[in-house]
Amino acid sequence: MTDELREEAVGNGEFLARAVGVTRRYGDMTAVDQVDLDIPAGQLLGLLGPNGAGKSTLINMFVGLRHPTEGRVELFGRDPRDMKARLRMGVTPQETGLPDMARVGEVVDFVAAHYPHPFKRGEILDRFGLGELVRKQTGGLSGGQKRRLAVALAFVGRPDLVFLDEPTTGLDVEGRQTLWDAIKEFHGTGGTVVLTSHYLEEVEQLAQRVVVVDRGRCVADDSVEALRRISGLRRVSVLASELPPLAGAMGVEREGDRVRMVTADADQLVRELVASGVAFTDLEVQSGSLQDAFLALTSKAPAPTAA
Numbered sequence: 261m262t263d264e265l266r267e268e269a270v271g272n273g274e275f276l277a278r279a280v281g282v283t284r285r286y287g288d289m290t291a292v293d294q295v296d297l298d299i300p301a302g303q304l305l306g307l308l309g310p311n312g313a314g315k316s317t318l319i320n321m322f323v324g325l326r327h328p329t330e331g332r333v334e335l336f337g338r339d340p341r342d343m344k345a346r347l348r349m350g351v352t353p354q355e356t357g358l359p360d361m362a363r364v365g366e367v368v369d370f371v372a373a374h375y376p377h378p379f380k381r382g383e384i385l386d387r388f389g390l391g392e393l394v395r396k397q398t399g400g401l402s403g404g405q406k407r408r409l410a411v412a413l414a415f416v417g418r419p420d421l422v423f424l425d426e427p428t429t430g431l432d433v434e435g436r437q438t439l440w441d442a443i444k445e446f447h448g449t450g451g452t453v454v455l456t457s458h459y460l461e462e463v464e465q466l467a468q469r470v471v472v473v474d475r476g477r478c479v480a481d482d483s484v485e486a487l488r489r490i491s492g493l494r495r496v497s498v499l500a501s502e503l504p505p506l507a508g509a510m511g512v513e514r515e516g517d518r519v520r521m522v523t524a525d526a527d528q529l530v531r532e533l534v535a536s537g538v539a540f541t542d543l544e545v546q547s548g549s550l551q552d553a554f555l556a557l558t559s560k561a562p563a564p565t566a567a
């Protein structure tokens with residue numbers, strides 16, 4: 261899709277993929293339970309959830325690897341197994357196998373041969389920091405290099421929409437940053453991305469919209485900022501050499517003179533701090549992290565609310 265068409269699709273509210281009342285069971289086990297999910301053009305959506313929540317099952321239905329037991333999944337308005345839809349989509353599953361004897365460049369060319377307008381191998385390999393490995397057999401790659409190649413392959417066919425199931429698991433900091441940059445670049449030119457991750461900071465870094473899945477159901481679907489607010493938590497930090505115990509502080513961490521506290525009521529905590537008479541400087545109050553929201557949404561305990 262051209263950039264103009266992408267803009268038009270967003271303007272028209274076109275959904276590149278959608279799940280309508282989707283349930284998937286494995287025997288007696290319900291992995292995905294009555295899920296409705298629309299994926300509009302141009303969005304970067306993070307799917308978050310604990311182990312076994314149903315994220316991979318949902319992605320596998322979107323890419324045509326699994327059938328819903330009930331409900332309907334559409335990819336570009338078609339059945340996800342329809343070749344016309346599949347040619348516009350790229351995917352990196354949670355686990356991938358690469359042919360050990362094939363060279364990196366050959367694997368890219370093999371995948372590219374299935375698409376009408378693929379990227380050139382040099383272009384895609386450079387973007388994923390793999391340019392120097394073009395002649396290396398995949399069996400000789402490190403785990404991180406294999407993972408980066410598996411993710412790069414999702415982009416080879418110049419897709420409009422990519423599904424990335426835990427793209428950066430097992431990568432070092434540099435490898436993760438390279439992938440983040442490549443995903444951001446794709447999204448920056450109008451590409452649509454659905455990714456799952458266990459790294460909350462990854463979703464905070466990349467995603468505009470976060471869908472939290474828990475026990476097969478979507479328990480939240482909102483912007484990163486809105487989910488942070490749901491948790492109702494704030495982080496208050498000050499520079500102080502010593503602090504008395506404060507009733508409103510739920511968690512206290514110290515790093516040198518910097519003391520960080522988590523609280524459900526930042527105003528009250530600051531009042532307590534002032535009333536204690538202790539000397540402090542450089543007061544900062546921030547929203548809770550996505551991790552706080554995620555734990556609040558997926559634990560059985562109710563989310564903490566402001567007092």
Ligand SMILES: Nc1ncnc2c1ncn2[C@@H]1O[C@H](COP(=O)(O)OP(=O)(O)OP(=O)(O)O)[C@@H](O)[C@H]1O
Pocket residue numbers: 286289290291309310311312313314315316317318354
């Ligand atoms: N092929 C299968 N046969 C039977 N049960 C399955 C199968 N695939 C997944 N499940 C079960 O369905 C549930 C959802 O699994 P799924 O892999 O979709 O979760 P997930 O959110 O991707 O988990 P993780 O974060 O650990 O990858 C789990 O309880 C899992 O054991």
